[in-house]
Amino acid sequence: MTASESKSAKQRRADGDTPLVELEDICVSFGGIHAVDHVSVDLHPGEVVGLLGHNGAGKSTLIKVLSGAYQMDSGEIRINGDKAEITNPRDARTYNVETIYQTLALADNLDAASNLFLGRELTTKVGLVDDAAMEAECRRIMGGLNPNFRKFSEPVSALSGGQRQSVAIARAVYFNAKILIMDEPTAALGPQETQMVAELIQKLKAQGIGIFLIDHDVHAVMELCDRASVMKNGQLVGTVHIDEVTDDDLLSMIILGKMPGQAAA
């Protein structure tokens, strides 16, 4: 590791390094609704930025712009300081953006390995899909992620919510994501699996991956994130450093839509 890679995210911000991702002045509207209204957020390598807000605040819409699922109406995406053109999910993948969607994007009729490699299948020399190799890789990575995972040859429709979630996470982790988007990754999970995801986030963070984490659980955000950006009605309320605020500050930002200082005033 070079010196610049080992710097903490906090150090990088202090030094004014170029962020890994900058979403600047993003607007998305559906018909007349401004789902995302002039929102700017950024993310450094090795940093976890929490996105908070009430239901329908525009969190998913904002990150779908980065993952290529939605097109923005105006604004700019910069990755490592360079303007990035992301018009579909394939583009996002070329920038090593991986996404775990709130509505688990799995094909129910295919097995875990096929889902893990969907769109990026391993192939044999003659170009046929190599199911055996994919299953082997799938077993290897799932072994590290969720050792209890056994249902390799069944369609994922036969899996529990948590097992399906680990397939979705495995997909994001396997392909060397540099930028990881997690939209409520623990919504369907039990306490043990939630803990597993928390550990995974710490591990990925240590590897220098930048993570956007959308979560309704303020305590989880306090525990896992370096910064939090709060949205309300499509607009950015503000971005705070986690170690400078309390749970209640965050809650009042979410509910009242005011920065901590303002709320006190």
Add this chain to the structure above:
Amino acid sequence: MTETTSQPIPSQPKRNLFQQLDLDVRLLGMIGAFVILCIGFNILTDGRFLSPRNLFNLTIQTVSVAIMATGMVFVIVMRHIDLSVGGVLAVTSAVMALVQTKFLPTYLGLGFDNPLTWVIAIAIGLAIGTLIGAFQGWLIGYQGVPAFIVTLGGFLVWRNYGWLFTSGQTIGPLDKNFLVLGGVSGTMGEAVSWTIGVIAVAVSLWAMISSRRGRIQHGFPAKPAWAEGTVMGIVACSILGFVWILNSYDIPTRKLQRMFEAKGEVMPDGLEVGYGLPISVLILIVTAIVMTIVARRTRLGRYIFATGGNPDAAELSGINIRFLTVKVFAIMGFLCALSAVVASARLQNHTNDIGTLDELRVIAAAVIGGTALAGGAGTIYGAILGALVMQSLQSGMAMVGVDAPLQNIVVGSVLVLAVWLDIQYRKRMGAKI
């Protein structure tokens, strides 16, 4: 198999024989129903139904619908439908008939039965079928018009283009070399058929063994050797049995005599020559193999099934669903044209009503064969077996002398019954659909 506690692989719940053989229970059920059907008709027709002659004819009659049914599997798996296949078959048949009887021999001066004629005619037919399919796929994928509407329109449009081109007349007789692809007039004789049968056995055994070796190499659980052996035995017997049936339908003596006379030879007394494998059936087999490989072993197939299972997930995984739709309908169009070759060659003419109601037969074959209209599930072999069941039902009833209206009532009811049974089966197996 009881002491599984010390093994790394989790102990399996008690497994029955079928599970150990890892056979497709659905497929077995269908084969079982088919066998019962055949035996029933055989009793009712005093053994005529299972005579080599009838089985041979049955096979030939099934080919055209079966070829299209393999394509319909992809279409339905993608959650679409194609109501235009009969129409596309008709227009491509019309064009190929005109090319080989009018355009090439007269206008281009190639003369009749020129060895190039059939190749050019078929190439043009396949190209047109593919283009029609791709165009419909473009309307569906890129313009967002529902497949039901596009192909309902196509149902009327394409057949009537054929009518327009031919003025509704029967075109024929078709090119001699072309007719070979239809069935009776193009069989490969006993020796070649056996050879092909043996090669087929060798290839399928090799495929099964190498897949097993792959699993063992990676340390995945594999079927017990005896189970694998049993399945191989069944496969080998089915292939060779099929060839044997086709070989045991002898060419009628008078026809054989004429064949010898044509060559200026005298037929030896008591000579018996079997028809063997019709070329049209070989076309179906090759189609089935290619389509199965596409479905199971290519990215294209993987994406078709993924899209059927969850279109949003497929799209978010970077799959270009619009273009995929074009490809799937283009394949369907190509297969319609291929069916048109077989169908018109079998009838020796292009007739204006060729392929009428085929869309319904093809959809029924795919659905009886286990393709779920909800998308995401279906097999090529299932669809072919479905086509065979439909055809057997139809011709069996005709042989028994069931009235035409009653035939249709039975076929329609069987379609619904088959789907109902399938739903019950899936529920039992715990599937969500």
